Amino acid sequence: MSELGERPRFEHESERLVWERLEGTISSDTRLIANLRLTSKKKDHELDIIVLMPEVGIVVLEVKGGSVSVDEQGRWWTSSEKRRSRSRIHPVDQARDGKYALREYVERDERWSDSSRRRVRWGHMVVLPFTDLDDDFATTDCPRWAISGRGDLGNLLERIRDVVLEQETDNRVPTEDDIELIGEILTGRHLPTRAVTEEADEREAVADRLTQEQATLLNAARLIHRLEVRGGAGSGKTILALTQAKELTRGRGKRKPQRVALLCYSIGLSEYFKRQLAGVPRKERPAFVGCFEDLAREWGITEFPERNDTEFWEHGLAARMSQLAAALPEGRRFDSIIVDEAQDFADDWWLSLMRALKDEETGGLYVYSDENQRVFSRFGKPPVPLVPLVLDHNLRNTRQIATAFGPLTPMRMSLRGGDGAEVEFVPCDTDDALSVADDQVDRLLDQGWEPSDVALLTLGSRHPIQKERWAAEGQAGYWRSFWENDDVFYGHVLGCKGLERRAVVLCANAKPDLERATEMLYVGMSRATDRLVIVGDPMLIRAIGGDQVAARIGLS
Secondary structure, three states: OEEEOEOOOOOOHHHHHHHHHHHOOOOOOOEEEEEEEEEOOOOEEEEEEEEEEOOOEEEEEEEOOOEEEEOOOOOEEEEOOOOOOEEEEOHHHHHHHHHHHHHHHHHHOHHHHOOOOOOEOEEEEEEOOOOOOOOOOOEOOEOHHHEEOHHHHHHHHHHHHHHHHHHOOOOEOOOHHHHHHHHHHHOOOOOOOOHHHHHHHHHHHHHHHHHHHHOOHHHHOOOOOEEEEEEOOOOOHHHHHHHHHHHHHHOEOOEOOOOEEEEEOOHHHHHHHHHHHHOOOHHHOOOEEEEHHHHHHHOOOOOOOOOOOHHHHHHHHHHHHHHHHHOOOHHHOEOEEEEOOHHHOOOOHHHHHHHOEOOOOOOEEEEEEOHHHOOOOOOOOOOOOOEEEEEOEEOOOOHHHHHHHHHHOOOOOEEOOOOOOOOEEEEOOHHHHHHHHHHHHHHHHHOOOOHHHEEEEEOOOOOHHHHHHHHHHHHHHHHHHHHHOOOOEEEEHHHOOOOOEEEEEEEEOOOOOOOOHHHHHHHHHHOEEEEEEEEEOHHHHHHHHHHHHHHHOOOO
8 A cells, every 4th residue: 555655556557647647636635545455344455546635535546547438238348458358347336345345444443433433425436547438428337427537637636526525415524633543544454565576675675785786896997998797697787887887977086087988789778778877967977878879870870771681780880880980079989988788789880989989099998798698690899808807696586597597697607686486387389379478477467466577578479569569659669668667568588688577478489490599598588587487388498498497497
């Protein structure tokens, strides 16, 4: 349960939208409570949002997202992109039953009954923030004033006030003292949150601490200007690269502030870097943050062909950027360049980066790599010698997950990510893998994982929802959704290197002859920090990952 002043986490975008709309319009003496779970004698109730208003009343809101409709028999239905089908719902019953259960719970509490307080006004309302409603909408169980749609959000608070005037005019309005007491009765009396997220929170806190401790390695290497940091998945390379970019930009001790470029291969990871750096002080923010294509745009290149034009992306673009780099004025060059996911940079790309340094002989070049995550047929390497620094600790994945993909890592790793659930393998035919993976996503949600904690990643063809989101939002919008949406993320392992989700369903819907399949399996398995479910043909998994991986995920 969350109250105003905290930041509740919502399962659905619709609930978050309604909460934020109310949060911006209520008075200081009104209280909001979200995600209240309540057990009565008859059943369990989940109350989306409760509005407690002195001198008005208490209203329970049932919020339904998606497209909601009512058929001629008065039955309510909702449809969503995720399920691709209609589902029967009972929003009015949920709102009304939740109101009565909550009222009974409060009035049975000795703090209320011992004070001999008379009943106050209670109401219930259905809110459909993504559904348009006609002004004359009405059903036998829901008059128009008891339901608000998309067009009513502008005056939602006024409509909530009107509900208690229509529903319970015989009871008295609550005083500020009543509202305060009801809040005290409800605080701390809700059902606990699911253990899976609590355990994940704790593991994440430990991993963050260990990763920051590992950043002390940068102090030991502060006199080295050409460095390659090597480490397997979960070793904290990305956080270390980010930390180094901030420290070089800020300067420390006798080291002057530098003009720094922080680059990576994937768009998703570059979006992560940008978001992490957006809130830091300007003196710690690198001069450039993004992928190689972003740097090309920064230097004035505006036209790009399709992604399958290998000649352009690996050679033509690099040649053009080398020319531009050579002509850069001193003020636009970099003192140091940091590259994460360096194993995926094409050979020709490095020349333009070196030419962008203020001093090609002594300028800083810091490379973070994992050769076993080389999922593209590129074998580029920096044209200068680098001092190697090896990270041999896995900090981000549970021991169970790290053990499962351990045979695929470039080195033996010390596992420090804590204990979690065993990796689960769900056998199925390759043709059925997407459907089975969808079922496993639903199962994770039923177990208590938040939608924003879950990702479905494919090895072969992309999930239909990923294709739809990409087509609707474009490349940049799709990757922003990884961070902004409170929904399950659908992606492909090729685009998710450097990124992670607490719970991952890895869908092995690939063909046996998939190029660099072993590296892709390694990337996919290592994206999960706390819970990993693999779906696919056992023979395919064994062919890709080998006998050791097969044994560690329970294949006989």
